[in-house]
Amino acid sequence: MSDSLETRARHILAGVVDPHTGKDIVASGALRGIGVAGADVSVDVVLGYPALSTQATLADAIKRALEGDAAIAHAAVSVSCRVSAHEVQQGLTLLPGVKNVIAVASGKGGVGKSTVAANLALALKAEGASVGLLDADVYGPSQVRMMGLSGKPESKDGKRIEPRIGHGVQVMSMGLMIEEDTPMIWRGPMATQALQQMLGDTNWSDLDYLIVDLPPGTGDIQLTLCQRIPVSGAVIVTTPQDIALLDAKKALRMFEKVNVPVLGIIENMATHVCSKCGYEEHIFGAGGGEHMAAQYGVPFLGGLPLDIRIREQADGGTPTVAALPDSELAARYRDIACNTAARLALRARNKAIVFPKIVVQNT
Numbered sequence: 445m446s447d448s449l450e451t452r453a454r455h456i457l458a459g460v461v462d463p464h465t466g467k468d469i470v471a472s473g474a475l476r477g478i479g480v481a482g483a484d485v486s487v488d489v490v491l492g493y494p495a496l497s498t499q500a501t502l503a504d505a506i507k508r509a510l511e512g513d514a515a516i517a518h519a520a521v522s523v524s525c526r527v528s529a530h531e532v533q534q535g536l537t538l539l540p541g542v543k544n545v546i547a548v549a550s551g552k553g554g555v556g557k558s559t560v561a562a563n564l565a566l567a568l569k570a571e572g573a574s575v576g577l578l579d580a581d582v583y584g585p586s587q588v589r590m591m592g593l594s595g596k597p598e599s600k601d602g603k604r605i606e607p608r609i610g611h612g613v614q615v616m617s618m619g620l621m622i623e624e625d626t627p628m629i630w631r632g633p634m635a636t637q638a639l640q641q642m643l644g645d646t647n648w649s650d651l652d653y654l655i656v657d658l659p660p661g662t663g664d665i666q667l668t669l670c671q672r673i674p675v676s677g678a679v680i681v682t683t684p685q686d687i688a689l690l691d692a693k694k695a696l697r698m699f700e701k702v703n704v705p706v707l708g709i710i711e712n713m714a715t716h717v718c719s720k721c722g723y724e725e726h727i728f729g730a731g732g733g734e735h736m737a738a739q740y741g742v743p744f745l746g747g748l749p750l751d752i753r754i755r756e757q758a759d760g761g762t763p764t765v766a767a768l769p770d771s772e773l774a775a776r777y778r779d780i781a782c783n784t785a786a787r788l789a790l791r792a793r794n795k796a797i798v799f800p801k802i803v804v805q806n807t
Contacts, residue, residue, distance in 0.1 A: 450478050453485050453510060460509050462502065464495065464786035466743075469506070472790060483517035485510055491525045492789030494571035494652070495782050497775075499523045525572060527652040527785070529794040532674035533703055541648035542576070544676040544788060546655055547669060547704070551691025553660040556712040557681040559758045560748070561657035562590045564679070565613050566765035567774070567781035573652040576607060578642060579617030580669065581659040582635045588619035592761030596620055604647040611766040616646045636668040643673055653785070660691075670702035677707040677788050679745065684714055684732035696740055707745070707787040709737045710780055714747035724749065743787055746780040749773070 457478075458470040465472050469489055479486035487506060491499070503523040510519035529543040539545065548561040558581070565577040579587035588594070591610030597620050598606050607614035618638060648654060656675075659665055669675060678699045682692035692709070699706050711733025715724045727750070737744035748754075757767040765774045 449480050449483070449485065449515060452513065452515060453478050453480070453487070456509050456513060457487065457506065460502075460506050462491070462786070464493065464498070464782045465790055467790070483515065484520070485516050485518070486520040487522065489521070489523045491523065491786075492528060493782060493785035494525050494527060494568060494573040495786075496525075496570070496572040497778055498782065499525070527573060528789075530676045530788055531792045531794050532676055533670070536672070536674040538674050538794060539643060539648065539654070542651045542654045544651075544653050545674060546653055546707070546784065546788070547658055547675050547678040547699075548655060548681060549658045549666065549678055549695045549699070550660050550681045550688075551693065551695040552688055555660075555681055555683045555688050555692075556748075556754075557660065558586045558590065558657050559754060559763065560681050560710055560712055561655055562587060562758065562763045563754075563765045563777045564781055564784065565653075565655040566611055566763055567777040568653055568655070568785060569612050570765060570769065570774075570778055571781055571785075573785070574650055575612075576614035576616075576648050576651045576654040577610075578646075578654060578656045579615070579619060580639050580642075580656050580665060582618050582638050582665065583659065585617045585619030587615060587617045587657060589761060590758045590763055591615050593617075593620065600647075604645055605642075606647050607649075611762070614648060614651065616642050618642070633664070636664050639665055639668060640672065661695075666695075666698060667702070670699065670704050675704045677705045677784075677791070679707055679784055680709045681712055682709060682733055682736065683712055683728050684726065684730060685728045686732070689732050689736055693736065693740070696736075696742070705791060706740075706742045707784050708743035709733050710745050711747040713750040716750040719752050743783065745783045745787075746776060748776055748780070 458468050461468050469475050474489050474491055476490045477488040503521045507519045507521045510516050550557040565575045569575045579585045593608045593610050607616045680692050680696050682688050716727045717724050734744045754764050757764050765777050768774050
């Protein structure tokens with residue numbers, strides 16, 4: 445009886461879809477075990493991404509699905525999260541203290557990429573992950589102001605730099621090294637060397653995700669990141685505007701050519717929300733990001749509105765997810781963060797993680 449009930453329960457669970465991965469919990473590998481005692485069933489589910497905001501909802505959906513079967517008297521459901529390191533480009537090894545590097549890119553400037561990157565980092569933290577944020581725009585760093593930071597970073601050993609902490613996120617930026625109005629008059633090789641040093645010489649501490657806010661375009665810094673830095677996946681930020689989509693497509697193709705998986709597309713400024721009456725309209729066009737995602741066969745991670753609060757909060761040093769954690773705007777960012785991390789969780793794990801040597805001695 446227990447074998448048949450377990451089989452029956454597994455069949456039911458194959459019909460419960462995780463909204464963030466788009467796959468059922470059996471196919472996604474989230475189901476870790478089923479226990480049967482008489483007519484009672486216990487289920488253990490471990491998600492490969494942080495999802496504090498939706499764990500209880502998923503557990504309830506699983507419980508209702510199981511108890512909807514007349515043969516099951518009671519279902520006990522446990523849903524937890526565990527983030528693993530995932531595959532990177534061939535020949536590269538993980539950064540010390542970092543499980544996954546996620547690049548946030550756009551083909552052109554002015555699409556709100558840095559604001560999205562900051563809120564994405566804060567949203568992943570809010571969902572339960574340990575998160576870092578690297579401002580890779582050497583020429584125009586903005587994360588220092590957005591994350592409310594000031595002062596130069598310290599070094600405890602004289603070799604590695606300690607990241608600054610902004611709203612619970614580990615942050616490194618060239619903006620921490622220079623005055624705000626100092627221009628970086630560097631040629632490409634110097635800029636790329638600075639990026640490598642910030643990545644490799646920063647003492648990142650046990651990060652599930654390091655979000656890298658790339659400068660716009662497909663130049664030296666982007667290529668350096670893709671060819672020399674272990675990147676688990678990339679996210680493309682665009683607006684619905686045709687001119688922005690043209691450049692976003694170039695960024696997507698760049699990642700494809702260097703074998704960095706594109707986790708999906710985020711459409712920023714998808715709609716405008718009037719601060720007076722709340723009316724929402726598509727002032728930059730409608731559905732551009734979704735159409736691009738469908739064209740290139742990558743996930744559409746979500747859309748964000750053009751809302752004055754997002755700009756004001758980023759300029760004020762407390763991005764929306766930190767400033768208004770219970771707002772509908774923050775919920776949109778958290779949903780996009782879960783979608784992004786869930787898509788990464790579906791990818792192969794990194795098998796090249798170095799484990800400590802175990803030495804057996806006779807004493």
